[in-house]
Structure formats: C-alpha cells, structure tokens
Amino acid sequence: MKVAVFSARPYDSRSLDEANQQAGAAHGVEFLYYDATLDVHTAALAQGCDAVCVFVNDRLDAPVLQALHGMGVRAVLLRCAGFNNVDLAAAERLGFFVARVPAYSPEAVAEHTLALIMTLNRQTHRAFNRVREGNFMLEGLLGRTLHGKTAGIVGTGKIGLATARILHGMGCTVLGHDPYPSPDFAGLGEFVSLQDLLARSDIVSLHCPLTIQTRHLINDDSLALMKPGAMLVNTSRGGLVDTDAVIRALKSRQLGHLAIDVYEQESALFFQDRSGQIIDDDVFQRLMTFPNVLVTGHQGFFTTEALQEIAETTLGNLGHFAAGTECPNEVTSG
Incomplete structure (x- = not known):
C-alpha cells in the first residue's frame, strides 16, 4: 500500500519510518514524502497511491478530493486532531475513508500553553536578550504572580483538561466552558457560561476545535467582555480568533497580553523558513510590533512522545482502512 505524505518535514519521515519499521514488513506500507502542501495544484503527486497523509495546513476541499479520487486515492489520514481543512460531505459522497489522530500527548500542548503563559507573564524572552547584551536592569520585566489568579479554559477535552490540571496545581482558580462538559473537570474547577468565563478570567486559554460555530469565537464583542488587561492564549486553531479584533483590543489596552501558537493565515508562513524573505502579511507584521505579544509557529504538539x-495512530488508522474494519478515529460529516 502506497501513501503520499504531504507537508512532510524530516521529523515526520523519521517518526513514520520508525513506526513502519516496528510494525514489520508484513504491514506492507510504502511512504512517499513531499514537502509540498496538498492543494489542487499538488494533488497529482499522489498518483498511484492508495492514501494521502496530511497535516493542518493541507487543503482537502471538494476539487482536491475529486482529483484524488480520480487517481484512485481512497483514504485520507490526518496526522492531527483537527479536521476543519477537510470537506467531509464531499469526502463521504466520494466514498473516502477519513481518520484523524484525536489525542496525541495532550500534555505536550498543555505544557506549551504554560510555557507561553509563563514566558509572556515574566518576560523571560526579553530578559534573555537583555542579559546577553549585558543589560541587567529589571524595569519593563514586571510580571504577576499566577498563584491565586483565575484561568478560564474554553474547551475541556483532553488538552483543555491537561491545561486545567497544570493551572489548578499552580494555585489558580480554574473556570471551564464547553457545550459538552467533561465530568473529569469537576475536581479542577467550575463550569460557567462563556460570558462569565471571559469576564472573570485573568487568563483565557482556548482549547476547542475550529467549526462554523467556533470560528472567530474571540471577536470584538467577546474581547469587550474580558477583564481589562487579561491575557489571551490560543494553542488550538488560528481561526478561533479574529486577528483584526485582537489588534484593536491590544491598541486600546483592553487586552493585556496575547500568546498564540496558531494564526488565522498561518498556512502561508508556518513550517517554513522565511527568515531571508519579506513577509508580506501586514496583519501578522502588525501583531509582531506589540511588546506584549508572543508568537510561536505551531509547535505545541512538537515533542518526541507526540510524534x-x-x-503509530496513523499507521493503525491505515490498518483499519486496509482491513475494512471499524476505526475508532474515523471522521464523518455526521
């Protein structure tokens, strides 16, 4: 069975090859690696393959799926939890098997969330640069003690729960909001409405999928509800946040800090070395001018254990497809 792996980086090929090797020759999987992002122009690279393996910024809309189907591809393997980049209705209509990796080391993303909070709060990134230049002044590095502060977790799935456990352990009062509340949250904090969470939280951390309902969940109206000077953290999906609205809130000082590992238009930037090029995304460039904004390039998942x-889960999903057996990680439009 041949699988075309798109948006492939060296760490992807290492982890997939290692898992494939451990599965044994009987597994019979051949991976073809392409660093190109999957879209209508690159779909032809999957010619002769049974499946494609894709990541968060690969595009699988109806035209791409139609092209893949015409080449004999019948499975889409998402090596991520989110599936907002797949037209599931079109995939179902064409008979595609679509499966994801629903929970890969949720602690990895939760720990990165904490790293963003701590770095931005205590200004350790700025302090590092100062000390390297021989500047040991503390002015401008003032932070706040997190113990006793209120942290709001929007989305209490596995990653949200892992984040809540960390913040609860640090002595924070934890609030949660989720249309499908997790019973495991009960010992960590209190479930409240989104409006109440925004109004009471010193830190708001987003851990929910990107859907029609959650797109631009953070907008002018929701930012106005937040406690003045609060911190917003997003390690989920860029589209949860209206970036223009966030810039307005930063300029007015309503939003005190912003830490993001994802960005609404990240597909043109992230997972590439653009250091020698002009970045012509004016919105992103505006964000980078704020001293109270911290951006990382979608690395929250990036640990040895998560990869x-x-x-292993991707290979398991492929095994279900090959055997025609029920897959617990299959995604459908229903």
Whole structure:
C-alpha cells in the first residue's frame, strides 16, 4: 500500500519510518514524502497511491478530493486532531475513508500553553536578550504572580483538561466552558457560561476545535467582555480568533497580553523558513510590533512522545482502512 505524505518535514519521515519499521514488513506500507502542501495544484503527486497523509495546513476541499479520487486515492489520514481543512460531505459522497489522530500527548500542548503563559507573564524572552547584551536592569520585566489568579479554559477535552490540571496545581482558580462538559473537570474547577468565563478570567486559554460555530469565537464583542488587561492564549486553531479584533483590543489596552501558537493565515508562513524573505502579511507584521505579544509557529504538539504517538495512530488508522474494519478515529460529516 502506497501513501503520499504531504507537508512532510524530516521529523515526520523519521517518526513514520520508525513506526513502519516496528510494525514489520508484513504491514506492507510504502511512504512517499513531499514537502509540498496538498492543494489542487499538488494533488497529482499522489498518483498511484492508495492514501494521502496530511497535516493542518493541507487543503482537502471538494476539487482536491475529486482529483484524488480520480487517481484512485481512497483514504485520507490526518496526522492531527483537527479536521476543519477537510470537506467531509464531499469526502463521504466520494466514498473516502477519513481518520484523524484525536489525542496525541495532550500534555505536550498543555505544557506549551504554560510555557507561553509563563514566558509572556515574566518576560523571560526579553530578559534573555537583555542579559546577553549585558543589560541587567529589571524595569519593563514586571510580571504577576499566577498563584491565586483565575484561568478560564474554553474547551475541556483532553488538552483543555491537561491545561486545567497544570493551572489548578499552580494555585489558580480554574473556570471551564464547553457545550459538552467533561465530568473529569469537576475536581479542577467550575463550569460557567462563556460570558462569565471571559469576564472573570485573568487568563483565557482556548482549547476547542475550529467549526462554523467556533470560528472567530474571540471577536470584538467577546474581547469587550474580558477583564481589562487579561491575557489571551490560543494553542488550538488560528481561526478561533479574529486577528483584526485582537489588534484593536491590544491598541486600546483592553487586552493585556496575547500568546498564540496558531494564526488565522498561518498556512502561508508556518513550517517554513522565511527568515531571508519579506513577509508580506501586514496583519501578522502588525501583531509582531506589540511588546506584549508572543508568537510561536505551531509547535505545541512538537515533542518526541507526540510524534511517536501520531505515527503509530496513523499507521493503525491505515490498518483499519486496509482491513475494512471499524476505526475508532474515523471522521464523518455526521
């Protein structure tokens, strides 16, 4: 069975090859790696393959799926939890098997969330640069003690729960909001409405999928509800946040800090080395001018353990497709 792996980086090929090797020759999987992002122009690279393996910024809309189907591709393997980049109705209509990796080391993303909070709060990134230049002044590095502060977790799935456990352990009062509340949250904090969470939280951390209902969940109206000077953290999906609205809130000082590992238009930037080029995304460039904004390039998942789990689960999903058996990670439009 041949699988075309799109948006492939060296760490992807290492982890998938290692998992494939451990599965044994009987597994019979050949991976073809392409660093190109999957779209209507690159779909032809999957010619002769049974499946495609894709990541968060690969595009699988109806035209791409139609092109893949015409080449004999019948399975889409998402090596991520989100599936907002797949037209599931079109995939179902064409008979595609679509499966994801629903929970790969949720602690990895939760720990990165904490790293963003701590770095931005205590200004350790700025302090590092100052000390390297021989500047040991503390002015401008003032932070706040997190113990006793209120942290709002929007989305209490596995990653949200892992984040809540960390913040609860640090002595924060934890609030949660989720249309499908997790019973495991009960010992960590209190479920409240989104409006109440925004109004009471010193830190708001987003851990929910990107859907029609959650797109631009953070907008002018929701930012106005937040406690003045609060911190917003997003390690989920860029589209949850209206970036223009956030810039307005930063300029007015309504929003005190912003930490993001994802960005609404990240597909043109992230997972590439653009250091020698002009970045012509004016919105992103405006964000980078604020001293109270911290951006990382979608690395929340990036740990050895998470990559191993992604590779093993992806191979497991492929095994279900090959055998025609029920897959617990299959995604449908229903």
